[in-house]
Amino acid sequence: MNLKQMAAPITVILIASIAAVILQYASLTQPQPPTLKEIQQQLDRDTLLLEYSLGEERSFVWAVTPTSLRSYELPGREQIEKNARRVYERLHPDPPLAKDNGDVR
Numbered sequence: 001m002n003l004k005q006m007a008a009p010i011t012v013i014l015i016a017s018i019a020a021v022i023l024q025y026a027s028l029t030q031p032q033p034p035t036l037k038e039i040q041q042q043l044d045r046d047t048l049l050l051e052y053s054l055g056e057e058r059s060f061v062w063a064v065t066p067t068s069l070r071s072y073e074l075p076g077r078e079q080i081e082k083n084a085r086r087v088y089e090r091l092h093p094d095p096p097l098a099k100d101n102g103d104v105r
Helices: 001-028 035-043 077-091
Strands: 049-053 058-064 069-075
Touching: 001 049, 035 058
Parallel strands: none
Antiparallel strands: 049 058, 058 069
């Protein structure tokens, strides 16, 4: 067997090895998002996953259960933020100021 005949199988092995490394690198640097089915398999029957996308004119929310996917249109970002701020302020009012009863400690 001459050098040229020996190099051919080695070249094929090298190309296959390089291709495998490139695919591994690509899977690390450019991971693929999970499919709907893969996400649903992670949810138990009492779990609802909500995913939001806020936009200027309109926003969206997707509701995912183990067996369904529903999409809803929402108002724009500004209106949602205004409503969220109002709810937060009602749930977390400012603490009352301490009364000065003259005690010095």
